[in-house]
Amino acid sequence: MVSKKAGSLPGLLKGMVTTARTALRPTQTAEYPDVAPDLPPRSRGVIALLEENCTSCMLCARECPDWCIYIDSHKETIPATTEGGRERQRNVLDRFAIDFSLCMYCGICIEVCPFDALHWSPQFEYAEVDILDLLHEKDRLSGWMATVPPPPALDERSAEPAEIAAANKPARGTGLVGGAGAAGGAAGGPGARMPRTVRPRPAGAGPTRGAAAPTEALPAGVPTADPPTGDPTEALPTGTVPPPAKEPLTGTPESVPDDSPTPPPVDEQT
Amino acid sequence: MSVLEVVVRAVSVLVAFLTLPLLVGQTEHKLMAHMQGRLGPMYAGGYHGWAQLVADGVKFVQKEDITPRAADRWVFRLAPAVALIPYLVALATIPIAPGVAAIDVPASVVLILAATSVGALGTLMAGWASANKYALLGGLRAAAQLVSYELPIVLAVASMAMAGGSLSLLTLTDRWSPWWMLWQLPGAVVFLVAAVAELQRPPFDMPVADAELVMGAWTEYTGLRFAFFLLAEYAGIVVMSLLFATLWLGGWHGPFPDTLGWLWTLLKGFVVAVCVIWVRVAWPRLREDQLQRLAWLWLVPLALMQLMVTGVGVVLGW
Numbered sequence: 001m002v003s004k005k006a007g008s009l010p011g012l013l014k015g016m017v018t019t020a021r022t023a024l025r026p027t028q029t030a031e032y033p034d035v036a037p038d039l040p041p042r043s044r045g046v047i048a049l050l051e052e053n054c055t056s057c058m059l060c061a062r063e064c065p066d067w068c069i070y071i072d073s074h075k076e077t078i079p080a081t082t083e084g085g086r087e088r089q090r091n092v093l094d095r096f097a098i099d100f101s102l103c104m105y106c107g108i109c110i111e112v113c114p115f116d117a118l119h120w121s122p123q124f125e126y127a128e129v130d131i132l133d134l135l136h137e138k139d140r141l142s143g144w145m146a147t148v149p150p151p152p153a154l155d156e157r158s159a160e161p162a163e164i165a166a167a168n169k170p171a172r173g174t175g176l177v178g179g180a181g182a183a184g185g186a187a188g189g190p191g192a193r194m195p196r197t198v199r200p201r202p203a204g205a206g207p208t209r210g211a212a213a214p215t216e217a218l219p220a221g222v223p224t225a226d227p228p229t230g231d232p233t234e235a236l237p238t239g240t241v242p243p244p245a246k247e248p249l250t251g252t253p254e255s256v257p258d259d260s261p262t263p264p265p266v267d268e269q270t
Numbered sequence: 271m272s273v274l275e276v277v278v279r280a281v282s283v284l285v286a287f288l289t290l291p292l293l294v295g296q297t298e299h300k301l302m303a304h305m306q307g308r309l310g311p312m313y314a315g316g317y318h319g320w321a322q323l324v325a326d327g328v329k330f331v332q333k334e335d336i337t338p339r340a341a342d343r344w345v346f347r348l349a350p351a352v353a354l355i356p357y358l359v360a361l362a363t364i365p366i367a368p369g370v371a372a373i374d375v376p377a378s379v380v381l382i383l384a385a386t387s388v389g390a391l392g393t394l395m396a397g398w399a400s401a402n403k404y405a406l407l408g409g410l411r412a413a414a415q416l417v418s419y420e421l422p423i424v425l426a427v428a429s430m431a432m433a434g435g436s437l438s439l440l441t442l443t444d445r446w447s448p449w450w451m452l453w454q455l456p457g458a459v460v461f462l463v464a465a466v467a468e469l470q471r472p473p474f475d476m477p478v479a480d481a482e483l484v485m486g487a488w489t490e491y492t493g494l495r496f497a498f499f500l501l502a503e504y505a506g507i508v509v510m511s512l513l514f515a516t517l518w519l520g521g522w523h524g525p526f527p528d529t530l531g532w533l534w535t536l537l538k539g540f541v542v543a544v545c546v547i548w549v550r551v552a553w554p555r556l557r558e559d560q561l562q563r564l565a566w567l568w569l570v571p572l573a574l575m576q577l578m579v580t581g582v583g584v585v586l587g588w
Contacts, residue, residue: 012552012553015552015553016548016549016552016553018552019305019306019548019551019552020305020548022304022305022306022307023301023304023305025307027304027307027308027309028307029308029309031309031312
């Protein structure tokens with residue numbers, strides 16, 4: 001007992017010293033309702049919806065492990081922009097709702113969205129008295145967009161983001177091959193590198209306008225006639241206009257026969 | 271002594287009885303929190319949660335007062351009062367300033383020891399009357415503990431009474447000299463340890479060991495009666511701390527004892543109370559056998575030795 005007592009006495013004193021030292025040290029407590037928590041980037045608070053980006057493709061709803069995303073949409077027909085063109089159909093989002101009483105915050109819907117319509121927001125203070133109120137409809141989900149932070153900066157020496165890497169990637173065939181490089185180099189701007197071979201071009205049509213030439217040629221030819229409203233009678237004379245618009249295309253093979261298909265895709269990038 | 275003076279003394283003791291335990295309780299809240307790296311109550315009352323215990327009291331008043339059907343009804347309902355009121359009596363006998371105590375009785379030391387023992391009786395009554403196995407076990411443990419630790423307390427105080435040659439706290443404190451702090455040091459340690467055990471505070475809280483006995487003898491209590499037990503615990507801390515401060519630390523002795531004596535008494539008592547809280551935070555609970563061992567193999571012999579040393583000292587005229 002004596003030896004035990006002698007052995008435990010420093011331990012007792014050590015306990016008192018430890019507690020006293022802790023008492024003198026400032027505490028780490030952050031008083032939450034008064035002090036906003038310092039959340040790390042990519043905190044998963046609530047899912048925000050950028051409605052304009054949503055195409056109602058249903059990928060998120062299908063991938064959701066607990067099926068808490070509800071999407072209703074209908075198709076709308078957009079009349080053809082050009083006379084005799086094909087009518088197009090577009091999805092219109094009627095309802096987009098996430099039931100946060102079911103959501104398990106896995107983030108798969110955000111990962112899977114091909115159009116960046118869903119985003120994580122660190123906002124987490126949306127507790128409700130009634131569990132049914134946790135079903136956030138489209139307007140409420142869109143309201144969370146204001147709280148979505150900008151994406152955090154990349155780590156040092158990390159790879160470029162995919163979009164920027166794709167944009168910076170030189171087009172195929174630049175540099176060594178002379179003829180193709182002339183076309184690919186035009187991505188840097190109209191004045192970056194002019195084609196070495198002089199091409200006959202319509203006056204006023206810069207190299208960047210090559211792709212837009214068919215559509216721009218129409219208003220240029222018939223300024224007042226919009227394609228949907230144009231009468232068939234008036235369309236007949238305008239129908240003759242597109243062939244001149246194709247003239248640059250048909251004209252280039254004459255001067256540069258070897259790389260005739262390249263100019264339009266290159267100009268689309270600009 | 272006029273009626274007015276009696277009323278003033280009674281009321282002031284009652285006020286002290288209702289405020290000092292809350293002060294100790296709040297100190298425990300905050301000190302324990304900071305010792306554990308927390309903040310403790312921060313909101314009740316606005317400034318650092320000063321009104322937390324008041325809010326707790328309001329909560330306890332609102333709660334239902336339940337008496338179990340199988341309980342020994344009257345004993346069950348009487349137990350909190352038996353636990354609480356003796357500490358009020360004990361507090362009244364403690365001298366606060368030179369010549370000032372609410373009750374000046376010739377043998378106030380005996381009275382205060384008797385009163386604190388009666389207070390422990392309330393725990394026994396509660397444990398027996400609750401008709402609950404946890405309460406019964408807690409009550410039995412409390413009984414064993416009180417029997418063990420009453421003796422060292424009495425012996426240590428008896429040593430002080432011998433040294434001062436009086437049974438009156440006022441006289442004892444009057445005759446106190448700093449030399450006593452060294453001479454009576456073993457007795458002081460014995461009293462402090464035994465007082466913490468008598469109050470069933472950690473590390474001697476075997477009777478209310480919450481991991482084993484829910485809340486010991488208080489298991490079946492709710493509302494205001496439970497609050498009375500808690501208040502009795504903190505009043506016990508106040509009484510024991512002030513008793514230690516007056517007997518061993520000299521009470522009002524300090525600069526300007528006539529004007530500031532009450533302050534020194536309260537400050538010394540507060541320091542002792544802080545130590546009681548500190549020990550609670552720092553040390554783990556003793557097992558039942560360790561608890562008995564400490565009392566009978568260490569505290570009682572130590573107190574007897576102190577009594578012998580004091581007797582020799584008194585005869586030799588130290």
